Amino acid sequence: MRDPVRQLTHDHADINRRVLELGELVRSGGGADIAAPLRELSEQLFFHFAREEEGLFPFVADAVPACADQVRTMETAHDTICGSLARMVHLANAGGDRDAIAQLFQRFESAYADHASAETALFASLDQTLDSEQRARLAALVAGL
Secondary structure (H helix, E strand, O other): OOOHHHHHHHHHHHHHHHHHHHHHHHHHOOOOOOHHHHHHHHHHHHHHHHHHHHHHHHHHHHHOHHHHHHHHHHHHHHHHHHHHHHHHHHHHHOOOOHHHHHHHHHHHHHHHHHHHHHHHHHHHHHHHHOOHHHHHHHHHHHHOO
């Protein structure tokens, strides 16, 4: 069995890399098409957030009640991040102004960085807190998504 906390952490590492790459592309201001990388990031990020919200977050709220407020804050951050990313995808697909996309990306990037830090702290806490039975339950929840 793959450890579910480490798997979610690994998933986030790949997303972090994609966000950095997209940031370079957006800031380059060149003629490169950014619609496809934005769509790819949104699909990956939406899937990752869905796994967290449908599996990890309810589990954490039940298994580690002390983290319930932190989970609710992270859910709100998901909405902010997804909203700005969806707007960027829409603008890019419509051939929108690159400056407008760049401004949205700055807000997205800031919200994402804050969220990633909070998530890293949550994963570190879970890694130290969860026992083997809880890890097995979490693995089953996340695998089913």
